[in-house]
Amino acid sequence: MTYPFSALVGQDDLRLALVLNAVSPAVGGVLVRGEKGTAKSTAVRAVAALLPDVGVIPGCRFSCEPGSADPQCPDGPHPAEGGGASQRPARLVELPVGASEDRLVGALDIERALAEGVKAFEPGLLAAAHRGVLYVDEVNLLHDHLVDLLLDAAAMGASYVEREGVSVRHAARFLLVGTMNPEEGELRPQLLDRFGLTVEVAASRETDERVEVVRRRLAYDADPAAFAARWAPQEQQVRTRIAEARALLPEVRLGDAALRQIAATCAAFEVDGMRADIVMARTATALAAWAGRTVVLAEDVRQAALLALPHRRRRNPFDAPGLDEDKLDETLERARSEAESASEPGANSDSDSDSGEDDPDPDGDGGPGGDGPDGPDDDGGGGAPQPQDSPADPGAGAEPAQGQGHDRTAAPGGAPHEQPAAPAAEPFTARTLTVPGLGEGAAGRRSRARTAQGRTTGARRPEGALGRLHLAATVQAAAPYQRARGRSGPGLVLRRDDLREAVREGRESNLVLFVVDASGSMAARQRMSAVKGAVLSLLLDAYQRRDKVGLVTFRGTGAEVALPPTSSVDAGAARLEKLPTGGRTPLAAGLLKAHEVLRVERLRDPSRRPLLVVVTDGRATGGPDPVALGARAARLLAASGTAAVVVDCETGPVRLGLAGALAADLGAVAVTLGELRADTVSALVKDVRRAA
The missing domain is CATH 3.40.50.410 (von Willebrand factor, type A domain)
Incomplete structure (x- = not known):
């Protein structure tokens, strides 16, 4: 049984970022950075239980939506009306760090494709995550070739599986959520930019808060069902509020003043490309909907910047994520003043109403920075995720050695x-x-090695499941036995012993x-x-x-x-x-x-x-x-x-x-x-x- 989302203690930025993605999946997911033991995985698994159910076509392994099915779905064609549609909970699909390529994108039975001419395709995790959540724990440890596949799928909204000219395509639109401990390594910039939001988490240093964390965890471990039942009303409130925010989202208006603030902020912090501007706009809109408003205010833009920009402003791997909040406030104020001066004197324009001068807050909850999903925030709002202090340096404070010498x-x-x-x-x-030499280590970019990716240098019999087929070697192995096997048509009569897989040479780390x-x-x-x-x-x-x-x-x-x-x-x-x-x-x-x-x-x-x-x-x-x-x-x-x-x-x-x-x-x-x-x-x- 999943730990209730409402029972989480503290971690306001983390809860807010996850909720915003539940309200608007177009925000683009969230990357959770922090030390071990800070409820990163618990929070991700808990929010998945709050997502609205999705409608699916029965029998479709790729979760096609009734009424708008993917025309290229491998299980299609589907009825145009989506007859017999059913509802099921949104899936949370976990991608293990050590997963194989076939496990991620799916496996194509090459033997049947060559011998029988059929596309026998077994869907992978990308298909299972379609219209749901794809969760990668320790995402910074994911192999590079799997990162490349994730990037392709996230960019195109589809997954392509190709084996020796036989290809399968299916839709793969998912909410990407990753957790990582920065002490174990950083992410590639390309994947880092694919996460819409990022938050830094750390264990609380407040005694009362730590006591409450332990108390709730012990109660959950002792009786998960009773604990979940106790928090069921709060869970239903959050679930209802997410559904209401989703319904309100199309009505939220992003005025010119807010857009000017977004553009000015991204320019001031010198982020690369335009993805940051788009993510900030979507996040600010989701913040307004979560607060029950139809107008984006300056406070929404500020909170969106704190969630969407820290991981995008890094200029090299050694720069700590984070934003200068004083600079952020100055930029927002300057953009607001420019928007006001650009408007006509006395005109009641959208720019004036969106600038944040008047703060319409019909719910009285202080906006998205006030109440969290399970009640008022202890610190009064969702502040900026701050870079955490690095682990204690065993060498920095050590006493100097007491050896004697001329260079002392x-x-x-x-x-x-x-x-x-x-x-x-x-x-x-x-x-x-x-x-020097040829290794067989983990895929990387330094030394020569035999890897799953790279140029083909030979062929061999597969030791386990067939990976990359070497078509020419397979045909060459099967050709001498076609008459003895009674071949009578154009198809190739194959046996398991005929199959050959490619030996590839790439680079290792x-x-x-x-x-x-x-x-x-x-x-x-x-x-x-x-x-x-x-x-x-x-x-x-x-x-x-x-x-x-x-x-x-x-x-x-x-x-x-x-x-x-x-x-x-x-x-x-x-x-x-x-x-x-x-x-x-x-x-x-x-x-x-x-x-x-x-x-x-x-x-x-x-x-x-x-x-x-x-x-x-x-x-x-x-x-x-x-x-x-x-x-x-x-x-x-x-x-x-x-x-x-x-x-x-x-x-x-x-x-x-x-x-x-x-x-x-x-x-x-x-x-x-x-x-x-x-x-x-x-x-x-x-x-x-x-x-x-």
Whole structure:
């Protein structure tokens, strides 16, 4: 039994965004970002139970609407009048992160298509979600090829399944709802823009509110049926209000003043394209309908901006979502003044009535920012979703190591201290670093691999269900046996053993592990700024190529894992920005820590190949014979088959060439900071492969 939507405590922006999509599916869905354990999935599943029932044609697996059936429906043709129409609840269809392509779009029986000439099609999740809700938990972890399919379906309102010239098309219009934990990685910009609204959620810090959350959850777990019955009246009120708002929606008027405010806001925040303007207009209209009004007010436009723009104003993956509310208010006020001055003196125009000067609120509920679906908001309104503080940085506040050495600075009184964190230099477009050989890891954009997508390089017998048919190889395998099988007509007589699937080569994602020297020899602010800028550039490249990233730093007396391997490059950038420097250079400790991290990751994900990026000047100090220890640690990594690149940070007219010696021990290639730029490197990838 689903937890009641009305029983949710707090999370006003989340509840409002979900309700607005229930009122107007044209808003375009919602992306819920937040830490784990904040009722993201609970809220999504709960709101689906409040959606109005949909009419369907009996026997149609694609949920065609009576009276306006899809003329290309695979189960058609349907009666023009929609005879025998029935009602059923709107579906909530969940897309697992590890779903296959056939599970998402449907499977076509190629064997029957070739042998019998029939389109035996088994619908997928997109067909099931038509006219309902498609919910993707952990949407940021969804494989790229599934993201591409979602983008196509969302853009066209239809799904196409094509296998070797045999194609099926069906309607696929759905409300896309996704939840994600930003610590685990960000979304591709193309998919991010497909979500109409976004909200940031976090656990309340108010004791009373947290107590109420626990109390209600325990009561629900003890007796779900009794708990649902207790909240049934409130659920019915919300369901009725959604239905009334849907009926009122066509009558809501979006005046010129509101449109001018929407356009001015999108221009002021420099969002890309025109989708933001359209989404804001639809959201403001839905807000007015939810409040029981037929006129869009300035407060509706403001709330729409807070929900529709934060995820669209990001200029790069490291920008936190959010809006400057002071700037938003100034923009809205300026647009309102311009609309008033453009109108004729004394005229009672639509612009004046829509500007928000007078606030008609017939329900007395304070508008969409006042009462939530289950009563008055505790904080008095739906404020802007604010970016949450990043997780505590294990390295940022750590005490400095107490090793003694010539590169250690001392505070007055003789107490050693670390250098303050240097800001990162401006990132640049980095040259592509790849792992040599042919892998079989998760689909991505870095190294060569056998994948489900890509160019065809051969054929093989399918080990399980047939994926991508290799038609020529299949015909070639079946051709010698046609006479023996009694073929008498134009059809091809096939057997299961004749089928061949295509072997494809594409790109995979990798684990890029950065090992960064943060010792005193790197402490010069200009040098460390350049180093951070280079690593930041490589992190940005890793984000674009869908890699996992990790960060190991070494200084003082040892090394630490500043960032365990994760898909969140935002977390990596945050750790890098706060990275302090100072102390000796325990190079061997850094390499051994990297070896341990990679060993554990191989056990967790053996198909994901690592790429080690060591950023250092090659110096090694501290302990007996630190240079020899570093060389042995490097050879240990080389023996494990780890592909590596050494970024040589040594500067000045006299160079010792220590980073080059380290690269030789690692079986890697050494490059300078300048050579990492895409416009200055001509053969880095070839050098990495040759060194391997």
